[in-house]
Structures are given as structure tokens and as C-alpha cells.
Amino acid sequence: MITAERKPFAEIKAAVAPYGKILVVGCGTCVAECAAGGEKETALLASQLRLDARNEARTVDVKEVTLDRQCIYEFIDQLFPLVDQYDAILSLGCGAGVQAMAEVLPKIHIVPALNTTSISETMEQGVWREDCRGCGDCKLDRFADICPITRCAKGLFNGPCGGSKEGHCEVDPDVPCAWHLIITRMEETGRLESMSEIEPPADWSRTQGKGPRKIVREDQKTP
């Protein structure tokens, strides 16, 4: 899922400082899974804002609500009855969620409370690792389902750099060498001979550098 981290409180506080009535809106999907913007985190941030205001003898009206998803317009519609009561929305959605909210609610300032970081997997409770950069040209089957773009610090396509030590990356020794993992898995699954095939450089122009990508499925659209 998309993973994010909450911004430092000082940054959030500065961003919402001009507003007296703030609606803190969480998202119940990706950012809930990575414990950044779900219902609990939303309640925590709202509570912090109220405690901080009380500490400084300021008056601020902070309420919180969590949508199932912030990236789907029909869920954002639920905020229509509320939005006129507030000066700003503090969104704990990912970048897509914040922008979708702004599309649906253009008249109110939407302030992001998270830094969206990556597409990740949950390795264990409390640990999320980036797996995918959304390159748009997936070749995971060529690399034993370990993405060299994301998991190799140098993004190499045709084998290791030679700098790894005891299976760990020379750029970050805490990270396993992706090519060590790829070759190990290829060996274990009898696919090692595919290493002899040269993988050409990615043609990034096919999928990147043209502004925001869009997918249109006519069969999915409502008439």
C-alpha cells in the first residue's frame, strides 16, 4: 500500500496557525495500515492540537473524522454537511487523498499532515518496506520478483555492483543486497540461467516525464 509518515508537529502547527476551526480528516485505508493517518492517528493529532492550544491559552475548535478512503470522491462527499463549519481541513491522507479532497472541496484550504513516502509492504507489525516505485513497466518476473529499481540502491538491471558485503548493500549496510536476494531466489527456483540474458536499460520515456499518468477504462466508466 501507499505508506506515509506524519509530519513533525511543529510543521503542522505552523501550517494551521491561521485557522480557528480545523477539521482533522483521516483515511481508513493505506495510511491506516501504516499507522500514519488512520482513525487512531487522526484522534491523536486532534488531541495534540487541542492540548497544545490549551497550553498556550489559545482557543481553537478541532474536530476529527475519518473517511474510508480519501482518494474516492464518493467518500469525500460525506464531508459536505460539515465543511462550512470549518476554516481548514487538516488531511491525514496520502498525496492522492489530499488532492482528491481539494478537487471535491475546492473552497476550503486542505493542509497535508503527512509526507507520502512510498508503495510498501508490511513486513511485520510496525515495519513497512518500500517495494515499488511505480515505474509503469513492471518486469518483476525477470528479477525473481524482487524489484531492482526499488530495492537496489543503484537500480542495477544486470547483476550486483560487487560492493556488497556479506549479502548487504554497500550504500546502506542495513539493507540486504537486492542482487544477492535475486540470485539466491533464482538459484532456489531453478531460474539461474535467465541471468545470462541481458536486460536492456529501462526506457523511462514510455512511462515517465510526461506529467501525471492517467488510466482510462471506458468499460468502467458510468455512461
Add this chain to the structure above:
Amino acid sequence: MSDSTHPEGNVAIFFCRQLDPEQDANRRPLEKELGSKVRFFPLPCSGRIEALHFLKALETGARKVYLVACPEGACRYGQGNVRARKRLDFAKALIREIGLADDCLELVTAKGPSPISIDDIARSLLA
């Protein structure tokens, strides 16, 4: 660091009810004596505490929040008291983030095996 907790506020005591199976009866005398100055929150395990519980206690008038957990190795659910420590540390980080003194939150590890009267524990904390 400033102290935003209510100077006149109450004391909130979250506690593992496995420590005192008679906790419902044992806490009543103190509640009667102190009224709203003390609030008890029994938990099925200290590991069920959430950072939000601490912040909400502060928001609603607590000047001090205690979490009373079972001794190390004595949690009947295994790691509940270990998890409780981590959640308390997380809540303290949130408190420090807004410039408050984090000593308004305190983990108390009960001494000795249960049952221990929650009334005795609470009186020692409030003394």
C-alpha cells in the same frame, strides 16, 4: 518545558485488572473519598492501553496519568506489559512534541504477584 496539565486536575489511573480480581470493590472507597479527583480505568491487560487513552485523560482534566502494569514476566498474556511500555513511550514522545513535560505520564510496575489491592496501589501513588 511547560506543564499544560490541569494544575487543579485529577489523577487518572489505568491499571491491569488481573492485578486485583476484586478491583471493582476495592477501588470504591477511594473513589468515595476523593470523588472526581481520581479516576480509575481497569484494563483487561496493560497492553490494551493506547496512546490516545493517555492524551484523552490529559484533555479531560488529568494532571497526572498512571498506568499500573504487572511485573516483568508476570503478564498472563505474555507481552502485554512490554507493549504497554512501548505505548507509554510513544505517548510521551507526543507529549514532548507539543512542549509539555512528559512526566505527567508514568508507568508503575506492580511489585510482587497478584492479587494486590488497587486501593493500596492507588493510595501509595497519591500519597
